[in-house]
Amino acid sequence: MTALDTIQKLGILADAAKYDASCASSGTAKRSSKGGKGIGSTEGMGICHAYAPDGRCISLLKILLTNHCIFDCHYCVNRKSSNVRRARFTPQEVADLTLTFYRRNYIEGLFLSSGIIKSANYTMEQLVETARILREDHDFRGYIHLKTIPEADAELVHQAGLYADRVSINVELPTDAGLTRLAPDKNASQIEGAMGGVKGAIVQAKDERKRFRHAPRFAPGGQSTQMIVGADSASDSDIVGKASHLYGRFKLRRVYYSAFSPIPDASAVLPLKRPPLMREHRLYQSDWLMRFYGFAPHEVMQATEADGNLPLDIDPKLAWALKFREQFPVDVNRSSREMLLRVPGLGTRAVGQILASRRHRTLRLDDVARLTVSVVKIRPFIVTADWRPVLLTDHANLRSLLAPKQEQLELFAA
Numbered sequence: 001m002t003a004l005d006t007i008q009k010l011g012i013l014a015d016a017a018k019y020d021a022s023c024a025s026s027g028t029a030k031r032s033s034k035g036g037k038g039i040g041s042t043e044g045m046g047i048c049h050a051y052a053p054d055g056r057c058i059s060l061l062k063i064l065l066t067n068h069c070i071f072d073c074h075y076c077v078n079r080k081s082s083n084v085r086r087a088r089f090t091p092q093e094v095a096d097l098t099l100t101f102y103r104r105n106y107i108e109g110l111f112l113s114s115g116i117i118k119s120a121n122y123t124m125e126q127l128v129e130t131a132r133i134l135r136e137d138h139d140f141r142g143y144i145h146l147k148t149i150p151e152a153d154a155e156l157v158h159q160a161g162l163y164a165d166r167v168s169i170n171v172e173l174p175t176d177a178g179l180t181r182l183a184p185d186k187n188a189s190q191i192e193g194a195m196g197g198v199k200g201a202i203v204q205a206k207d208e209r210k211r212f213r214h215a216p217r218f219a220p221g222g223q224s225t226q227m228i229v230g231a232d233s234a235s236d237s238d239i240v241g242k243a244s245h246l247y248g249r250f251k252l253r254r255v256y257y258s259a260f261s262p263i264p265d266a267s268a269v270l271p272l273k274r275p276p277l278m279r280e281h282r283l284y285q286s287d288w289l290m291r292f293y294g295f296a297p298h299e300v301m302q303a304t305e306a307d308g309n310l311p312l313d314i315d316p317k318l319a320w321a322l323k324f325r326e327q328f329p330v331d332v333n334r335s336s337r338e339m340l341l342r343v344p345g346l347g348t349r350a351v352g353q354i355l356a357s358r359r360h361r362t363l364r365l366d367d368v369a370r371l372t373v374s375v376v377k378i379r380p381f382i383v384t385a386d387w388r389p390v391l392l393t394d395h396a397n398l399r400s401l402l403a404p405k406q407e408q409l410e411l412f413a414a
């Protein structure tokens with residue numbers, strides 16, 4: 001086999017990393033400027049965007065150290081039994097690429113993951129060594145996100161957190177049964193054990209830095225994880241339950257949802273079709289309901305349909321409101337912040353502005369209209385000084401009136 005040059009390896013290992021959603025945006029249309037038409041592309045590989053701990057959107061070099069792997073996860077294009085072209089970088093090569101791209105202003109950091117070579121510990125050592133070269137040999141101060149391997153020794157995972165801004169450990173599938181079936185080399189309790197270790201180290205480092213200014217940082221951007229949606233029979237209810245468990249127990253910064261996409265040379269145990277991308281979008285919306293809108297996990301689950309999945313035609317907040325119509329209309333001049341956040345179409349910013357404005361005057365429908373994208377969608381759920389809707393319970397066809405006809409209606413917009 002002829003040796004691959006750096007560009008060839010980059011092509012293979014950046015492409016292999018695209019299946020990891022932990023820092024990716026999804027749901028966009030495919031566009032490219034191939035053929036000399038236009039400028040830009042949504043299909044390029046290698047550079048992705050992520051949000052830094054301070055909220056800035058930053059560009060990252062997103063690659064695998066290697067796509068060789070001794071594990072055989074059915075959903076993964078890099079699994080042992082797959083026929084894909086393989087490549088491998090050394091830690092020094094990844095560090096050099098990162099520094100070169102950084103100096104040219106292409107990127108502000110690195111997102112590094114890897115297939116497992118030789119053993120979990122050996123692979124983790126290579127990941128840590130890459131970060132060490134960048135931080136210690138080159139005093140690299142850009143952003144580093146390291147995927148950590150739950151099967152590796154806790155001490156190696158700890159070292160990763162000392163160099164990285166953020167670490168992540170993929171939980172992979174929403175249920176233990178799904179994990180056993182589709183990722184037979186992985187173990188749910190080992191994954192949660194590693195997450196628990198990272199959480200403990202983050203808490204301890206924060207505590208020490210309060211007392212000693214120069215105590216070392218540990219993953220200041222926290223930890224995140226990714227769940228694959230649609231590769232097994234887990235419902236949205238299962239996924240929401242798992243996500244809330246992970247947020248609660250391990251204080252994760254983010255749970256990412258990645259719609260399973262059929263891979264070349266796929267295993268026979270996988271579905272032939274990918275789930276609708278809208279399903280992934282609805283799960284992100286439900287995640288926001290729990291993190292920013294005060295919904296308890298069981299309330300999000302109440303928005304699901306008989307099959308346990310969130311409706312695709314309307315967002316989960318509207319679905320919940322239509323199921324619990326007796327909670328509406330909500331008086332924008334009197335109701336609590338918690339109830340205002342339940343109104344479909346009212347975002348957190350609009351609710352903040354309503355609360356601030358109503359201290360000085362009584363709000364009318366026009367006032368609310370100025371704060372929202374579409375007051376027509378909100379009207380059935382609110383009372384203002386000059387507006388009172390028909391009771392929702394008397395409105396049999398409300399869902400069909402509010403569901404978007406062709407394009408996705410964004411009911412979370414403020």
Ligand code: SF4
Nearest residue numbers: 069071073076079115
């Ligand atoms: S451990 Fe599983 S998911 Fe990760 S690269 Fe190997 S086969 Fe893919």
